[in-house]
Amino acid sequence: MKLDMEKYKKIRQAQANGAxxxxxxxxxxxxxxxxxEERKEVEKVLQNACKCKNxxxxxxxxAVKNGADTVEKVMEATGAGSGCGRCKAGVIPSIIENKK
Incomplete structure (x- = not known):
């Protein structure tokens, strides 16, 4: 099962806000x-910071706990954000800010 795009976008936005x-x-x-089944798909999205690089x-x-305190350092350490780049504007900064 795949989530519809509207739900997916809402989940990613909530992730960017700390969910x-x-x-x-x-x-x-x-x-x-x-x-x-949908719950499992939502959980998969919530566990994933960067879909392109998985x-x-x-x-x-x-990586943040190990000192990656900028998006660029997280990219270097994990590869996250080096695909389409959408997570660089929302999810990754949220994880850095919230340290979780």
Whole structure:
């Protein structure tokens, strides 16, 4: 199952605003998760910081803990942000700022 683009965009925007869990996502958006299959897809998106390079939020958070305090340093350490670049404007800075 693939998420529809509208839901995907809302999830990524919520991630950029600090959402890391489904509960946080629900607090920040009007997303309704229809079933268990969709829940799994939402969880996959929430765990992923950079879709193009398949870099997890955890990998980026670990790079930040190891001193990567700018988007450029995170890119160097993980490869995240070196594809289409969308995550450089939202998700990666959020992880750096929130350190999670």
């Amino acid at each position: 890391r869990t489904i509960d946080e996502l629900k607090e920040m958006t009007d997303i309704v998760i229809e079933n268990d 870099v997890s939020v955890e990998e980026v958070a670990q």
